[in-house]
Amino acid sequence: MLLQTVTPVSVLGTTVLLALFLSLTAHVAARNVLGDVDPRRALYVGPLPAVISVVGNAFELPAALILLAALLVDGTMFWWSYEEPRRVVAGITLIHAVVTTLLAGVLILVSVLLASMPG
Template sequence: MILQTVTPISVAGTTVLFALFLSLTAHLAARNVLGDVDPRRALYVGPLPAVVGVVGGAFAVSEAVLVPAALLVDGVMFAWSYDQPRRLVIGMTVIHAVITTLLGIVVLGTAVLLASMPG
């Protein structure tokens, strides 16, 4: 059994990396729906859903509550950052969830494969 120590630095680092990942996938989703967009706007979308995820995970909040809350915050941040009609915001939020899930699976799968590589 490996004992892991949780420090404020590790929590902050995890939150920042997760926020950057969510910002990247938010930009991909916005670009998919709106076309050519300013990538800096996506930097406003990623941090709050990342905080919701990290804090919810830290307090062992049920996924049945955590996922809808994160999606709601994500949609609110898309609406605030891109100032688009509700239908486009819903589309961007759904595409963001799909892109984040797929890219997360690919990145995690690659990490697992590299970690299990012999030698």
């Protein structure tokens, strides 16, 4: 068994990478719904859900509670950043959740394939 040590640098690195990943998928979702949008606006969306995820998992909160909180904050950040009606924001948030799940699944499967390469 591999013993892993949690350090402040590893927590910060995980949070930053997750925030960047969520910002990227937020831009894809917003562009899918709104058309041509400023990619800098998506940078406002990613960090808070990432922090909620990392802190919620650190305190071992139930996954359903973490997911609900992250989705609510995600929608709020879309509303604040893009200034769209709530119905449009709900659509963007749903598409963001789907795009994030699909892309994360692909990345996880690619990493499993690469880890199982012979030699």
